[in-house]
Amino acid sequence: MExxxxxxxxxxxxxxxxxxxxxxxxxxxxxxxxxxxxxINRPVGLDAIIGLVxxxxxxxxxxxxxxxxxxxxxxxxxxxxxxxxxxxxxxxxAIGLVPxxxxxxxxxxxxxxxxxxxxxKHLDKHHPxxxxx
Numbered sequence: 001m002e003x004x005x006x007x008x009x010x011x012x013x014x015x016x017x018x019x020x021x022x023x024x025x026x027x028x029x030x031x032x033x034x035x036x037x038x039x040i041n042r043p044v045g046l047d048a049i050i051g052l053v054x055x056x057x058x059x060x061x062x063x064x065x066x067x068x069x070x071x072x073x074x075x076x077x078x079x080x081x082x083x084x085x086x087x088x089x090x091x092x093x094a095i096g097l098v099p100x101x102x103x104x105x106x107x108x109x110x111x112x113x114x115x116x117x118x119x120x121k122h123l124d125k126h127h128p129x130x131x132x133x
Contacts, residue, residue, distance in 0.1 A: 017127035
């Protein structure tokens with residue numbers, strides 16, 4: 001008899017800060033930490049894998065990273081924060097365009113993780129989670 005794996009919880013579709021947090025954290029996990037490279041125990045995600053495809057891969061990865069910026073805009077984050085996030089995606093895309101070395105540097109410069117940090121800081125300040133007892 002097969003053992004059934006627990007089904008993952010579906011992502012919330014609401015516009016409330018809790019739903020947005022869940023979605024951006026899931027997207028960051030997929031883009032930056034989907035699995036671990038054996039031997040060096042380094043987490044890697046779709047951003048680095050898709051980036052191996054010259055030019056088109058980096059454009060697709062940048063478009064996927066832009067989703068975090070779109071969610072941040074919907075949260076009403078400041079123009080400065082959105083500009084910083086766009087800069088992170090642009091730097092990541094530019095790094096990825098450099099053949100071979102760019103793919104290695106893409107593992108070190110995690111724009112989506114940086115952008116998630118900016119969003120979390122905003123959410124923690126403006127929409128703190130109230131713990132229920």
